[in-house]
Amino acid sequence: MSRVLTGDARSQLDQLKREVGTPTSAVGWAYGGETQDADVLYVSGASGTVTDPSGALERSLRVYRISGTKLVDAGPLGGEARCGQGRAEDGSYMTICGWADAETLGVVGFTSSRPMADRTADFHAVRGALLQPAG
Numbered sequence: 001m002s003r004v005l006t007g008d009a010r011s012q013l014d015q016l017k018r019e020v021g022t023p024t025s026a027v028g029w030a031y032g033g034e035t036q037d038a039d040v041l042y043v044s045g046a047s048g049t050v051t052d053p054s055g056a057l058e059r060s061l062r063v064y065r066i067s068g069t070k071l072v073d074a075g076p077l078g079g080e081a082r083c084g085q086g087r088a089e090d091g092s093y094m095t096i097c098g099w100a101d102a103e104t105l106g107v108v109g110f111t112s113s114r115p116m117a118d119r120t121a122d123f124h125a126v127r128g129a130l131l132q133p134a135g
Helices: 003-019 053-061 120-130
Strands: 025-032 040-047 066-072 080-087 093-100 104-112
Touching (some): 003 025, 003 053, 003 104, 080 120, 093 120, 104 120
Antiparallel strands (some): 025 040, 040 104, 066 080, 093 104
16 A cells, blocks of 8 residues: 555544544544545544544645545435546546444545545445444
C-alpha cells in the first residue's frame, strides 16, 4: 500500500477528529491501488460527540474535488449521508460519501481510473463494517 494513499486518508482523519471534540475512536486508511489502474478505497472516521452533524458533514466533504453533494439514504445506521462525484488531480474518477450522526462522522472515498456507477450500497457496506462494536 502506498504511503501517499494512506497519508491522504490519515490527513482527512485529523479534520474529522476536530469535529468530534474528544475522539473515542478513529480510523484512517486506504486499501487497493497496487497498480496504476487498481481501484482505491479511502476510509476515515471518528467517534465522539458530534454537536452539529449536518455542519460537520458539509465541512468534511468540502476538501474533496467533487461537484455538489446529494443527500443519500443513510442506511440502517441512520444520521445524515451525502455523496458526490468528481475527478482527482491525477484524472482518476472519485465518488466520495460521508455520514454524520450524534456520535460518529466519517468519509468513504472510492477512486478508479474508470467512470463509476452509483456506490451508495458500497458506502453502506463500508460504514456498517466500521461501526461494529469492539469485542
